[in-house]
Amino acid sequence: MPVINTPNGFTLDDTGQRQVVDPVTRIEGHMRAEVNISPDNIITNAVSTGTMWRGLEVILKGRDPRDAWAFTQRICGVCTGTHALTSVRAVEDALNIEIPENANSIRNIMQLSLQVHDHLVHFYHLHALDWVNPVNALKADPKATSALQQQVSPRHPKSSPGYFRDIQNRLKKFVESGQLGPFKNGYWTNPAYRLPPEADLMATTHYLEALDFQKIIMTTRTIFGGKDTHPNWLVGGVPCAINMDGELAAGAPINMERLNYVKTVLDQSLDFINNVYIPDIIAIGGFYKDWLYGGGISGKSVLAYGDIPDRANDYSASNLLMPQGAIINGDLTKVHEIDHRDPEQIQEFVPHSWYKYPDESKGLHPWDGVTEPNFALGPNTKGTKTNIEQIDEAAKYSWIKAPRWRGHAMEVGPLARYVVGYASGHKEFTEQINMVLKALDVPVEALFSTLGRTAARALEAQWAAEKQIYFFKKLIANIKAGDSSTANTEKFDPSTWPAETKGVGFTEAPRGALAHWIRIKDTKIDNYQCVVPTTWNGSPRDSKGNIGAFEASMMNTKVERPEEPVEILRNIHSFDPCLACSTHVMSEDGKLLAKVKVR
């Protein structure tokens, strides 16, 4: 391949040493990354491949639309519930169903608690090991660690020297066992790790604290949805009926005791985010603030659908507490409006994806989407069809399609939402951004980086933790005003539905903009299409050669040791990839293609 200049501003050069990372770990699902590295250790070409697909959309065909939330919820168990919410919104849109205010508040609390949980777990358990070296923590002085903790977060109660000594001893025993479990074969001698031992001990301690705490955040969803992972949802509202002081309230889904439980969890969640997550981001960020790689297309093209309707049933941008809009060509002075129904705006392309279109130079709007698989490797592939040593990115190379907004590759996710919020004057988001820029003493341009993406996620967890409490108060106020209703079942019976209809539902999943498009015919699903955050971020190249957000983020990054993928993981992890989400699609007919050979 000669040197290629992409329309979205990147120079691809594959002459350097090729490195393959497969599997990329600490993500949801399966993906592969390949890069070329120049003699001076700079990534000059990046290829991201989605390496799984499951076929949920074809499985949905012919099903009861009221069940679709449960199927689509199983697209992903990490962002559990966000597909379900998107699905019930799509069905309600198609059937013109309005939900009660209480249902809107409860759904918002469930969606916001997912943001809090998902972001926290992502940072500590999927991303932190790219920045934090738990083995180096063994060299820390517990007293100095205690002093550091009290300095960065005076309100966090777990900060004594004895506490850190205990954790360090436990860690020491673990390492000395020689059985390193999840830390085995990590890159612990790589100079890319920069924290002093005390910061490593503090952050490793919080890795464990967060692992203990995260399960509490989601218990609000156990109250409202009966279980977590995968709580229950309902077309027309929520399934949890309210009975505050009537007969048999003790056995009702929602009563005073249940609401008190929720309130306690919401308060604890906000405390944990404020006292642990945010201070850690600032403390760790301080040691890496000149590592500003990974911006990719975040400074050029970002997209947010918006979410968290303040009042029920109004999904217009002005009623959404999370901002909506698109920014293109790096022009922050213009926030473009989004219309999910406009066939010219959101389109999916497949020239580099393992699918077939009648005309692959054109994109298709999801309502008219076609998904016919075509697993074929290019002529320059190294290896065989079932043992790929090197991908040929000039041909088809991923199970992910390439969605584009008016032809542009877009980044979605927390950073995209904060950039759209910043550009559109969203007061709360802007204040948070200014706080973190000031604390780290960096200019606004620093946002457009892997670190910026990671910081935006933490800010959003904080914002979501506060908004949960807002909706809890709103729920109480509405019940107090005499409205206990949680579901509108007027159109629950399929005999009340029109013969044919279509709808769209959207949310902001933790990873970014998510929408489902549904067509209903004779009370059954006729066509169902999902365009999900990792499809946007992890997309392969399109017919014009634009690279997607993952690939762009790896470009021009300096690596310390080409054989150890620390920097590649850093950049990719900052998006919180979800591959099961992005590659759920399957052929219309679901025909059997080829069977694996039995050994």
Added chain:
Amino acid sequence: MQETFYDVMRRQGITRRSFLKYCSLTAAALGLGPAFAPKIAHAMENKPRIPVLWLHGLECTCCSESFIRSAHPLAKDVILSMISLDYDDTIMAAAGQQAEAIVEEIVHKHKGNYILACEGNPPLNQDGMSCIIGGKPYLEQLQFAAKDAKAIISWGSCASWGCVQAARPNPTQAVPIHKAPGIPGNVPIIKVPGCPPIAEVMTAVVTYILTFDRLPSLDRQGRPKMFYSQRIHDKCYRRPHFDAGQFVEAFDDEGARKGYCLYKVGCKGPTTYNACSTVRWNGGLSFPIQAGHPCFGCSEDGFWDKGSFYDRLTDVHGFGVESNADEIGMAAAGVVGAAAAVHAGASIVKRMAQKGDKE
């Protein structure tokens, strides 16, 4: 008893000298001083934590997400003190070839002495390439790790039955672990179904194996009897309302607010074997029925293909339960023959269960 890591190395003809050298290299690889080498050697000569390879096929990661929500024991304690979770691509630090090397190492060094935990399942279509690990079909990794495992745990409904990707028309030809080609017949498979399984059930299965040094007793379908021998309905707190003929007729109606039985809005509790109504979820906090939604049977084989979640059981299987349930209601309303009706209800459930077993 379990062999230690050192025993295994000696058995494979590795000298003590090489063993100590290995320990020094391990210490160096971690960036630790030479003082750590004897400590690592000491630990390896003593009882090791049992290695676990946690593989992910086609799945949604809801099983892992459930597992980390375990309240007792805490997931942290399972991972740090009870097992050695050497491979789990969702949380492991290493990636790419450094990650793949671990599977190879554990299978060779701990032959017959590691647990293979499977989340998700392998697809057979597309030459298995709709789930790729290290450039190859996931099925190959699964087969390699399965052949020398002490036991296999099939986490969740994907690994146990197939679950959502295997729902009609199963476009990728995804198959549960026990039906995957090349899985040895002599390695015991423990199915822990559910979408996902209850967190505390998952950690209890693991801790039972470690504490009692044996596998749990399994029912005919391969599920631990301790958690899967009863239907949700048998111990449901709303069961008295079923017996009394008090049903939710529509969501958010008077019955829904009083916590009446959800059978008429589609509850599959009477045919679902799981511990939801006893152990409950997330530290015993609640379960779907308590939160007002009917059970849709997520731990049962093929539950996605048994009709709408909101259809009454009778509409699915034609058991004739509906008329009997209505009789129960009428009888209860008339305050006559209630006891007989309850008895009738119980027999119906029993018949349904027997039928369920045969499926």
